[in-house]
Amino acid sequence: MTTNQPPSVPAATAARDAARAGGGTPDQRAPRGSARAKLIAAAHATVRRQGYSATTVDQICAAAGVTKGAFFHHFASKEELAVAAAEGWTERARPMFELAPHVKLDDPLDRLLGHIDFRLSMLDGPTEDYTCFVGTMVQEAYATSDRIRAACEASINAYCEALAPDIAAAIEVYGAPEDVTAIGLAQHVQSVLQGAFVLAKTTNDPAIARGTVTHLKRYVRMLFGRGGAGSRDR
Amino acid sequence: MTTNQPPSVPAATAARDAARAGGGTPDQRAPRGSARAKLIAAAHATVRRQGYSATTVDQICAAAGVTKGAFFHHFASKEELAVAAAEGWTERARPMFELAPHVKLDDPLDRLLGHIDFRLSMLDGPTEDYTCFVGTMVQEAYATSDRIRAACEASINAYCEALAPDIAAAIEVYGAPEDVTAIGLAQHVQSVLQGAFVLAKTTNDPAIARGTVTHLKRYVRMLFGRGGAGSRDR
DNA sequence: ATCGACATACCGACTAGTTGGTATGTTGTC
DNA sequence: GACAACATACCAACTAGTCGGTATGTCGAT
Numbered sequence: 001m002t003t004n005q006p007p008s009v010p011a012a013t014a015a016r017d018a019a020r021a022g023g024g025t026p027d028q029r030a031p032r033g034s035a036r037a038k039l040i041a042a043a044h045a046t047v048r049r050q051g052y053s054a055t056t057v058d059q060i061c062a063a064a065g066v067t068k069g070a071f072f073h074h075f076a077s078k079e080e081l082a083v084a085a086a087e088g089w090t091e092r093a094r095p096m097f098e099l100a101p102h103v104k105l106d107d108p109l110d111r112l113l114g115h116i117d118f119r120l121s122m123l124d125g126p127t128e129d130y131t132c133f134v135g136t137m138v139q140e141a142y143a144t145s146d147r148i149r150a151a152c153e154a155s156i157n158a159y160c161e162a163l164a165p166d167i168a169a170a171i172e173v174y175g176a177p178e179d180v181t182a183i184g185l186a187q188h189v190q191s192v193l194q195g196a197f198v199l200a201k202t203t204n205d206p207a208i209a210r211g212t213v214t215h216l217k218r219y220v221r222m223l224f225g226r227g228g229a230g231s232r233d234r
Numbered sequence: 235m236t237t238n239q240p241p242s243v244p245a246a247t248a249a250r251d252a253a254r255a256g257g258g259t260p261d262q263r264a265p266r267g268s269a270r271a272k273l274i275a276a277a278h279a280t281v282r283r284q285g286y287s288a289t290t291v292d293q294i295c296a297a298a299g300v301t302k303g304a305f306f307h308h309f310a311s312k313e314e315l316a317v318a319a320a321e322g323w324t325e326r327a328r329p330m331f332e333l334a335p336h337v338k339l340d341d342p343l344d345r346l347l348g349h350i351d352f353r354l355s356m357l358d359g360p361t362e363d364y365t366c367f368v369g370t371m372v373q374e375a376y377a378t379s380d381r382i383r384a385a386c387e388a389s390i391n392a393y394c395e396a397l398a399p400d401i402a403a404a405i406e407v408y409g410a411p412e413d414v415t416a417i418g419l420a421q422h423v424q425s426v427l428q429g430a431f432v433l434a435k436t437t438n439d440p441a442i443a444r445g446t447v448t449h450l451k452r453y454v455r456m457l458f459g460r461g462g463a464g465s466r467d468r
Numbered sequence: 469a470t471c472g473a474c475a476t477a478c479c480g481a482c483t484a485g486t487t488g489g490t491a492t493g494t495t496g497t498c
Numbered sequence: 499g500a501c502a503a504c505a506t507a508c509c510a511a512c513t514a515g516t517c518g519g520t521a522t523g524t525c526g527a528t
Contacts, residue, residue, distance in 0.1 A: 032496065032503060051374025053288035057488060068489085070504045078488065128377060135432050139373045140285025142435040143362060153436040177452070184445050187433060191446035192422075195429030198369050199421060201376035202387040211418050212425035218411070219453040266477060266522070291514060302515080304478045312514065470528085479520070487512070494505065 036074045036084075038064035043085040044092075049128040052082060052137045052148075079145055082137060086151035089133045090158050097162045108169030109224050115163065116217045119193060123206040123213065130206065131197040160186035174224040185223075192216040270308045270318075272298035277319040278326075283362040286316060286371045286382075313379055316371060320385035323367045324392050331396045342403035343458050349397065350451045353427060357440040357447065364440065365431040394420035408458040419457075426450040 042063035046055045057078055061071050075081040097103065102114025122130050138152035160183055168182035176185075196209035220226075276297035280289045291312055295305050309315040331337065336348025356364050372386035394417055402416035410419075430443035454460075 035504070050378050051285065051287055053285055054374055054378065056486080058486090067505050069493095069506070072489070073503060073505095134436075136373050138435045139370050139432060140288055142438060144284050144288065149436065149438060156433065156436050179448075185449065187442055188426075188446045188449040191429030191433050191443075192426055193429065194432040195425030195427065198373060198428040198432070199390065199425050201372045202368075202383065202390050204376060204383060208421055209425075212422045214413075215419065215422040215425075215453070219449070219456070222453070222456045269478070290512085292512090301479050303480065303517090303519095306515065307477060307479095471526100472528105473526090474524085476523075477521080479518105481517090481519100483514105483516075485513085485515105487510100489511105490507100490509075492505100492507080494503100496501100496503080498500090498502105 035064065035066045035070045037088075038066060039071060039074065039081060040085045040088040043081055044089060044133050045128070047082075047085070048131055048133055048136055051139075052141055057081075079147060082141070082145070082148050083151045086134050086137070086148070086155050090155045093159065107173070108166045109174060109220075109226060111166045112163075112170055112220060113217065113226075115166070116189070116213065116220065120210060120213050120217070123196070123200070123209045125206070127200055127204055127206070130209075131201065132194060135194045135197060156190060159190055163189060170224055174226075176223060180223070185220075189216065189220075269298065269300045269304045271322075272300060273305060273308060273315060274319045274322040277315055278323060278367050279362070281316075281319070282365055282367055282370055285373075286375055291315075313381060316375070316379070316382050317385045320368050320371070320382070320389050324389045327393065341407075342400045343408060343454075343460060345400045346397075346404055346454060347451065347460075349400070350423070350447065350454065354444060354447050354451070357430070357434070357443045359440070361434055361438055361440070364443075365435065366428060369428045369431060390424060393424055397423060404458055408460075410457060414457070419454075423450065423454075 039060060042060045043055070046059055046063055057068060057071055060081070061068050064071075071081070075084065096118070100115070100118050102111055102118060105111050105114060124130065134152040134155040138149060141148040142152075143149075163186040164182040167185050170176075171180070171182060192212060192215075196212045199212065200206050200209040202208075273294060276294045277289070280293055280297055291302060291305055294315070295302050298305075305315070309318065330352070334349070334352050336345050336352060339345045339348055358364065368386040368389040372383060375382040376386075377383075397420040398416040401419050404410075405414070405416060426446060426449075430446045433446065434440050434443040436442075
């Protein structure tokens with residue numbers, strides 16, 4: 001499922017640390033068997049910064065600290081790496097739905113709003129670090145590689161399906177307009193986040209992203225009758 | 235300003251028609267002076283389909299029906315073409331804010347909702363035809379070309395600034411929570427649209443985009459007290 | 469009206485460097 | 499020794515860009 005940003009940064013840091021180690025003598029090489037994971041992590045970092053097509057296999061190898069031979073040992077092609085990296089992106093987000101403090105709240109609406117707050121808190125720092133790997137990649141590759149498109153779709157779907165149970169429970173408790181579905185609202189949440197990343201990239205500043213996600217939070221509060229219109233509810 | 239989709243398709247069709255004419259003998263050439271516009275229109279079409287980096291100068295020239303020599307006569311580099319095309323994208327959207335039927339409505343909120351309906355009606359057909367040139371391009375180029383990033387930012391800004399007066403007028407008439415600004419809500423509208431395009435690209439189907447824009451419309455109606463929560467307002 | 473000088477638009481061949489990938493060799497682990 | 503993991507050298511195709519050239523338009527002088 002899509003995290004848009006990992007709950008922690010260690011994987012990306014590990015890719016860079018491993019690259020440094022790989023630059024030295026043989027006894028400073030990363031342990032065998034770690035190349036694949038490092039290539040995937042390197043793809044996450046490099047594609048978020050400059051897009052899929054502009055990212056060369058050489059760049060990914062350099063960032064991962066392995067050679068092209070190792071790359072093509074693990075992946076039949078650049079496209080295969082992209083598909084595997086999209087799957088890796090999905091896996092990378094799991095902790096966010098399992099470990100974050102808001103998942104323990106009793107009220108499903110509090111969990112949903114907690115999730116949005118969690119996403120808000122992530123909108124900080126360098127643009128490439130909080131934006132979405134699959135959202136970036138699908139923008140350019142959707143028509144030229146159906147395998148990549150499908151892998152990105154699967155990642156977005158996983159996110160929405162992870163978010164939908166809390167939404168469904170909130171609909172059960174609070175009610176919602178009859179054309180509002182849990183999966184539809186989850187998709188809307190994801191849509192606002194993806195749009196927030198696009199806008200943040202135009203300004204290279206997360207403030208604009210936080211503004212739009214704040215609107216999203218207000219919408220969810222209003223939708224479930226938890227206030228949100230401010231002074232007009234008094 | 236950003237249209238995300240042109241109000242009409244003729245410019246893209248003209249680029250293809252002109253290409254056919256240019257393929258013949260000298261007396262079937264397009265009139266002199268049309269190359270630049272055709273290159274820009276070709277960029278709009280090609281980049282929306284496959285992204286900026288994967289689009290080669292040769293492909294743009296083929297789509298425009300001119301040679302590389304003519305390309306580099308008009309543009310110093312591929313990047314210059316991108317910047318000019320972003321500006322062209324802004325210009326291409328003007329009619330939407332000046333000619334669409336909803337701009338004549340008296341109530342500013344009706345005009346805003348009319349605009350959203352107008353955008354909803356555009357979410358149809360092949361994905362590359364209703365998605366956004368600058369939103370696509372900035373995803374990959376924001377960090378590697380500050381000139382492109384700035385040109386995309388200018389286009390998004392122009393859209394928001396064109397939408398903001400109606401929002402400000404609606405705030406004047408209906409009120410809004412005190413932290414809601416006209417420009418902020420305009421940015422939220424654009425954010426939802428950009429996110430809708432990303433999601434549509436994952437599924438290669440505009441339905442998901444229409445779903446999220448419908449949520450946007452409901453939010454705007456609720457925000458200005460125009461109902462929208464459905465049965466719970468009765 | 470004609471013409472030469474100059475400017476602009478466009479063309480097509482060419483280039484240096486880069487790219488995704490292939491072929492072959494080396495190393496580490498069992 | 500076998501084999502997976504990884505490394506290095508090499509490759510054909512491709513890319514953004516260059517360059518010398520042709521075609522057409524404009525303008526001032528006659």
